[in-house]
Amino acid sequence: GEKGLEIESNDGNFKAKIGGRIQVDTQVNFNDNHNGQADHANTDLDNGVGFRRLRLYTEGIMWKDYEYRFEYDWARNGGGVNGITDAYLKYLHFKPFTITIGQMNEGKSMESVMSNNYLTFIERSLPNNAFIESGPNSKYQVGIMAETFEKAFNMPWTVRGGITTESVGAPAPGNSSNNTSAGNTNRNGFSGNTSYQLVGRGTLAPLYSKEDGYVLHTGVWGSWRSVNNNYNADGTYRNGGWQYLSQPDTDIDRTAWINTGNLTKGNKDAPGSFRADEVAMFGAELAGSYGPVHMEAEYMQAQIAGQGYSNQDLLQGFYVQGGWFLTGENRPYDEKKGTWNRVIPHSNFLFGDGWGAWEIAARYDTMDMNTKHINGGSINAGTLGVNWYLTPKVRFMTNWVHIFGTQTGSAGKCTTSATGNDTIGCFNGLSPDIWETAVRLDF
Amino acid sequence: GEKGLEIESNDGNFKAKIGGRIQVDTQVNFNDNHNGQADHANTDLDNGVGFRRLRLYTEGIMWKDYEYRFEYDWARNGGGVNGITDAYLKYLHFKPFTITIGQMNEGKSMESVMSNNYLTFIERSLPNNAFIESGPNSKYQVGIMAETFEKAFNMPWTVRGGITTESVGAPAPGNSSNNTSAGNTNRNGFSGNTSYQLVGRGTLAPLYSKEDGYVLHTGVWGSWRSVNNNYNADGTYRNGGWQYLSQPDTDIDRTAWINTGNLTKGNKDAPGSFRADEVAMFGAELAGSYGPVHMEAEYMQAQIAGQGYSNQDLLQGFYVQGGWFLTGENRPYDEKKGTWNRVIPHSNFLFGDGWGAWEIAARYDTMDMNTKHINGGSINAGTLGVNWYLTPKVRFMTNWVHIFGTQTGSAGKCTTSATGNDTIGCFNGLSPDIWETAVRLDF
Amino acid sequence: GEKGLEIESNDGNFKAKIGGRIQVDTQVNFNDNHNGQADHANTDLDNGVGFRRLRLYTEGIMWKDYEYRFEYDWARNGGGVNGITDAYLKYLHFKPFTITIGQMNEGKSMESVMSNNYLTFIERSLPNNAFIESGPNSKYQVGIMAETFEKAFNMPWTVRGGITTESVGAPAPGNSSNNTSAGNTNRNGFSGNTSYQLVGRGTLAPLYSKEDGYVLHTGVWGSWRSVNNNYNADGTYRNGGWQYLSQPDTDIDRTAWINTGNLTKGNKDAPGSFRADEVAMFGAELAGSYGPVHMEAEYMQAQIAGQGYSNQDLLQGFYVQGGWFLTGENRPYDEKKGTWNRVIPHSNFLFGDGWGAWEIAARYDTMDMNTKHINGGSINAGTLGVNWYLTPKVRFMTNWVHIFGTQTGSAGKCTTSATGNDTIGCFNGLSPDIWETAVRLDF
Numbered sequence A, B, C: 001g002e003k004g005l006e007i008e009s010n011d012g013n014f015k016a017k018i019g020g021r022i023q024v025d026t027q028v029n030f031n032d033n034h035n036g037q038a039d040h041a042n043t044d045l046d047n048g049v050g051f052r053r054l055r056l057y058t059e060g061i062m063w064k065d066y067e068y069r070f071e072y073d074w075a076r077n078g079g080g081v082n083g084i085t086d087a088y089l090k091y092l093h094f095k096p097f098t099i100t101i102g103q104m105n106e107g108k109s110m111e112s113v114m115s116n117n118y119l120t121f122i123e124r125s126l127p128n129n130a131f132i133e134s135g136p137n138s139k140y141q142v143g144i145m146a147e148t149f150e151k152a153f154n155m156p157w158t159v160r161g162g163i164t165t166e167s168v169g170a171p172a173p174g175n176s177s178n179n180t181s182a183g184n185t186n187r188n189g190f191s192g193n194t195s196y197q198l199v200g201r202g203t204l205a206p207l208y209s210k211e212d213g214y215v216l217h218t219g220v221w222g223s224w225r226s227v228n229n230n231y232n233a234d235g236t237y238r239n240g241g242w243q244y245l246s247q248p249d250t251d252i253d254r255t256a257w258i259n260t261g262n263l264t265k266g267n268k269d270a271p272g273s274f275r276a277d278e279v280a281m282f283g284a285e286l287a288g289s290y291g292p293v294h295m296e297a298e299y300m301q302a303q304i305a306g307q308g309y310s311n312q313d314l315l316q317g318f319y320v321q322g323g324w325f326l327t328g329e330n331r332p333y334d335e336k337k338g339t340w341n342r343v344i345p346h347s348n349f350l351f352g353d354g355w356g357a358w359e360i361a362a363r364y365d366t367m368d369m370n371t372k373h374i375n376g377g378s379i380n381a382g383t384l385g386v387n388w389y390l391t392p393k394v395r396f397m398t399n400w401v402h403i404f405g406t407q408t409g410s411a412g413k414c415t416t417s418a419t420g421n422d423t424i425g426c427f428n429g430l431s432p433d434i435w436e437t438a439v440r441l442d443f
Helices: A126-133 B126-133 C126-133
Strands: A005-008 A015-030 A048-062 A066-073 A084-091 A098-105 A140-152 A155-164 A196-209 A214-226 A229-231 A237-240 A278-290 A293-305 A314-325 A357-370 A375-391 A394-407 A433-442 B005-008 B015-030 B048-062 B066-073 B084-091 B098-105 B140-152 B155-164 B196-209 B214-226 B229-231 B237-240 B278-290 B293-305 B314-325 B357-370 B375-391 B394-407 B433-442 C005-008 C015-030 C048-062 C066-073 C084-091 C098-105 C140-152 C155-164 C196-209 C214-226 C229-231 C237-240 C278-290 C293-305 C314-325 C357-370 C375-391 C394-407 C433-442
Touching (some): A005 B005, A005 B015, A015 B084, A015 B098, A048 B084, A066 C015, A084 C015, A098 C015, A126 A375, A140 C048, A314 A375, B015 C084, B015 C098, B048 C084, B048 C140, B126 B293, B126 B314, B126 B375, B140 B196, C126 C293, C126 C357, C126 C375
Antiparallel strands (some): A005 A015, A015 A433, A066 A084, A140 A155, A214 A278, A293 A314, A394 A433, B098 B140, B140 B155, B155 B196, B278 B293, B314 B357, B375 B394, B394 B433, C005 C015, C015 C433, C066 C084, C098 C140, C140 C155, C155 C196, C214 C278, C229 C237, C375 C394, C394 C433
């Protein structure tokens, strides 16, 4: 049936399922270079086609209380342990209170807690990518997490919190393991200990009626991380540190237009050196739906602390977006996770018997990585999108992204390389338009 | 049942299945070096054992109209996205007319359209490997494809055509993505746009009777590709281009005895430089079966165009082969794809109750990569084979390959390296014999 | 049901199943450096969290006689073919006599023949890791194997033997394939032929009663390997050889404290050079259970032969261990494989209705890699463990490992690198304590 490859025992105590998702995206760029200008060469964004995600998972329940899930993404980070997203054991005995051990979504931001199968836009917002999704700072981390949900006076709420370390697959500096690809060697004596993070999130929906099709959602989340930094005996930097980066709401060409670089740099205690010892993050969420319309806004920040940093080193970003189902669907709310749920078209696409669901949407998002001691650049952008849901699990998306302003940061000054090419800093000051399309299905 | 791990809803609108294939091959070489000669060192082909293919797939149908398929080959190109073969969505509403989006078989040559589970010989022919299967020119490409099949006056025909770009997993120069293994980065600002290809194939079986066990198959296919070539601002070559190569009908040691090298070489517009801008391919197919015998022949060519190339730069190859089922089976024809189908033994192997199907086969194949401006070498070879089909999905194969003549091309002149070893060009003029075996099953 | 995702035809002739395992481990180290000493810098073992194994498999039976199994470990050797454990076809017609073709467990040592799902300690013993599990010497090898089991006078016995080559995924020198990651190239003309091994094992349980809960197990195994060694034409070493190594019973930080290095070293026939031509291995097993207690001991050795080696180059190791189920379970014996089977708790963990099974265990293990011509170091260690089996397939483990003595070998002399760091030899003489925990489930 619609559940796909799933088997369940008669008493319901055992379940097992296989599923996955396929996402094929395209990108075409306009005004994406300075080539007309005298002092610029030939650097631009790529047009192209590619896979955004290619995932398979297996999940199940054993002896009623023990849930497991293992998911792998073949389009993620080039193979090996790098493609693992979920790999955990969840203890269900005290449902809705559960405890999860293994690698899982750390649980920041309603947009990142939500499955990418339900995204309104092809890419999550700039702050979601910079703070949670992209680069070394993977949201899938090994740890232990407790979570629960309930209703108080008919208002659904959720709480979760836990301790996580690093993602097994993230690149450095977010992952301090050396030699992940060597023969059966997970770590060696020169990687340093694993960093760790305390993380939590709470949500409350003060207004909610599934029947009448409306919800008002509020949420906050925060985290504190102790960063792994390692120096050699002579004080030179060895490994570790922290970093934030994001592509400009793009999909196929994911060049990081904003990028803090490694926030730990220079030799130990040397003048002018920096060491990111701690990172404190905070986010606030506001979202709602009423009949066919829905809106969503989030603010996120990260405060860097450590040698060379001050309380003015606060990275910030936010987005606000809205959508309208022309075909009248209400965007469903997931009370258990405190975020949106899968859109079910009133009718599937079937030539006259139904045209699926159609949605138009708009978003403004901005991310600022320029602080007193960090010059990572900034972007602000607008996106218009149209989504066609042929069935609950098959849809076509198209987005038009306009970058209002790009500042690629001091690390990205526009220079010319030995081969005469522009460097990444030459994207500075561009206001490109980007046309993206996506075919996305899960099963 | 025989379908393996498959689940189907009662109304047939939903299906899901898991399957795969395991192929273990061996190779032993004779007369594969010039070591006896005064001016030659110690280069020869390897004897060995290895996996030819290790694939798992999941496929299914959702809401009757939406078919998906995802297949991965663990023995292909070393992991990550490189091992992906199929990853597509197929729209079935207008069956037999279908539209496919994602990565799929581009559909050239009846031998390459056909599943490798049904091959008569352990390896496909030299032109199949050179033009379609091996190296950067992978037959699994991302794109969109329409196809249909029908009968006209009892003559089955098929037509397919589409536009494809590159394979997500092919090595350069066939794939212009840089940094495929970097953190969540599909492409970057220096890869250049994706190349693209128009491709089509048509087949007609003027004589066909499933009941009486005969078929006469004819087919043609063609393609035109715009090649991605990128130069730096100072005119030096950056990336892109095109290449054909093939091993000498071998399996374990896949050293490319014929190899055009990158057809784009040298700096931009420099004297003596080459730039492959376009590649036009064409192929013709003829095949037939009558009772227990079957034959098959294909001709293929590729015309290179662009700076430095002329219309005399035409690469060509063909093969002709025949087989005879000693146990009387007729090789089945797949009307829907215009190629051969799976052999079903009259009886499975069961000690006296049945000995499976036994087949003997012979092939002559040749591939010439020497043209006016390309000196990629040439091979012509003969193969004798015996196949034992224990069940429809388990079989043993053995091939004896004799290379009649090898010319490894100017790029492969026989020289001696700093360590005293022969280079690849020292295989020139060899006429080795190669004994190959294979255990192949799918499930 | 408990079997998970399994489908079986009504006549039982066809079966198909998907399963897997998830293992999350942690490690915290004490007294793991010499940092207090004047001549030492900052080398220690890492504390951390990671995945020990992340496996999925599919297996099945077709036409009653043909069993297949394909298993992949995402935490093994960094992706591609490297993560393949099992990939074989097994012919069942003459059960219990079977023939297996493909990649499979070579079958040495009762502890390594046994599934790691049933281990008493978090890591197998030092000689198991050094001789069978770790580094280039992977126990999963491509080959052909015959095996059977029977009872004689009520005494279960097993015999197996076969010929294997190399593991498709092992790193050099255990695997002589070059370019495993290149485009569709399994091997090339410079890898040399595959090495091969003859291997066999026999077991006998002179006392055995499943009902009364006791067993006495004895076993021997042996192997002889012809090693692949390749030299260039000028006599310099090219590739091949053999190597043994092991981490100190650790799990997350797997730094090889004992390590022979490549046993083939130096130029061909040069004075002082070594060439490992042959390796002969032998092992003896003794184990037993009586009610809730069980014990197990194994001795293993490897004799190196070839240029530069003498019959005094014998590597040796052994371990002895015992366990006691506080909750009264008897450790089951697997008559078919001649090793232990899965522990089934008398009652699953369910708050008052059952507390699962609890087991305490102790082990002493030692491995000596110092011989006349090999100075690989030695370790002897003791481990105390507590296991909590919540269900037959979910358990928590914790181990306290104390290293009694470490000698890291001549290759690991303690020196200081250019950056002022200690080298691996500076672990010499340490007696660290290591606290390990594990969450392990299979499905």
